[in-house]
Amino acid sequence: MRIRAMAITVAGVLLLASCGLGDGDGTLPSLPEGGITTTAAPDAPDTTDAPDTTEAPPPSDAPDSTVPAEEDTEATTPWWLLLVVLGAFLILIIAFVSRGSKKKIVVAQPPTSWKEYARKGYSDARWLFDAMSEDLAIWRGNATFDGKSAVGATAGTALAETWKQLDDRIGKASDSLYALEAGAPDQRTAQQASATIASMRSLRRSVDDRAEARMNYRTVEARSDAGQAALQDAREREVRSSRNLAEARSAYGTALTNLSTLL
Numbered sequence: 074m075r076i077r078a079m080a081i082t083v084a085g086v087l088l089l090a091s092c093g094l095g096d097g098d099g100t101l102p103s104l105p106e107g108g109i110t111t112t113a114a115p116d117a118p119d120t121t122d123a124p125d126t127t128e129a130p131p132p133s134d135a136p137d138s139t140v141p142a143e144e145d146t147e148a149t150t151p152w153w154l155l156l157v158v159l160g161a162f163l164i165l166i167i168a169f170v171s172r173g174s175k176k177k178i179v180v181a182q183p184p185t186s187w188k189e190y191a192r193k194g195y196s197d198a199r200w201l202f203d204a205m206s207e208d209l210a211i212w213r214g215n216a217t218f219d220g221k222s223a224v225g226a227t228a229g230t231a232l233a234e235t236w237k238q239l240d241d242r243i244g245k246a247s248d249s250l251y252a253l254e255a256g257a258p259d260q261r262t263a264q265q266a267s268a269t270i271a272s273m274r275s276l277r278r279s280v281d282d283r284a285e286a287r288m289n290y291r292t293v294e295a296r297s298d299a300g301q302a303a304l305q306d307a308r309e310r311e312v313r314s315s316r317n318l319a320e321a322r323s324a325y326g327t328a329l330t331n332l333s334t335l336l
Contacts, residue, residue, distance in 0.1 A: 187256040191266075191335045194249035197242050198269055198332070201276075202325055204235045204242070207318060210280045212236075214287025243277060246270075265331045272325040279314070279321035286314035 212232040250266045257263035290307040293299045 185252070187253055187258060187262070188335070190249045190253040190256065191262075191332065194246055194253055194266070194269070195329070195332050195336060197246035197249065198273055198329055201239070201242055201246060201273060202322070202329055204239065205276050205280045205322070207283065207315060208232065209235060210283035210314075210318060211287050213280075213284035215291065217284065218288045218291040239277070243273065246273060262335055265328070265335065269325075269328040269332050272321070272328040276318075276321040276325045279318040283311075283314040283318045286311045 209232055212229045213236060216229070216233070247270055250270050254263045254266040254270075257266065286307075290304075290311050293303050293307040296303075
């Protein structure tokens with residue numbers, strides 16, 4: 074399309090230029106009637122004696138060197154040359170416009186609504202509620218003590234996979250809930266998003282404490298010099314961490330129930 078427009082423009086410019094290559098009035102010079110005639114050269118005069126030397130005539134004033142107005146006008150730039158320059162300028166403009174029209178048009182995506190943030194946040198937060206359980210904490214404690222916490226290293230491969238996904242899921246849920254809090258349509262929605270984030274992080278700390286308490290009990294139990302008092306303290310610590318975990322899960326469940334009312 075650009076080459077086609079440029080070709081039309083150049084053709085028009087050349088046509089205008091060809092019209093102006095004639096006389097000043099735009100027409101080509103014509104031949105005289107009857108065609109071109111030739112005349113014979115005159116015979117050379119006979120050689121004669123040179124005339125006697127005479128005195129030079131007295132000097133006279135130098136002729137006026139002023140160029141007539143007609144000759145000055147003919148020396149100016151022809152009008153068709155201006156058309157050629159104008160045509161080249163138009164070609165440059167067309168080239169720049171064609172290049173600019175090829176730029177990719179990016180369609181702006183509509184902003185995500187606060188309800189979409191609520192749905193995404195609830196989905197990840199619900200998965201975390203089901204995952205962060207007593208069983209996961211006990212597995213983590215035993216696997217850490219045994220040195221087999223990697224995926225596929227123990228019979229609890231599913232629990233190992235779940236533990237591996239915890240940080241990523243918590244990050245996604247937090248991002249969505251923070252966005253919900255920032256774009257909430259009212260104060261109640263913002264408070265529910267904030268409460269869900271706080272209870273989610275509290276539950277994660279309780280899971281870590283329960284797993285550490287389990288590992289500590291296994292360590293004390295394996296010691297040959299450990300007395301009954303040390304073993305009893307380790308056992309009581311496990312009980313407390315288990316109770317705290319249950320309370321954190323309950324609070325987190327209540328926050329999720331309140332969050333679900335926004336969907």
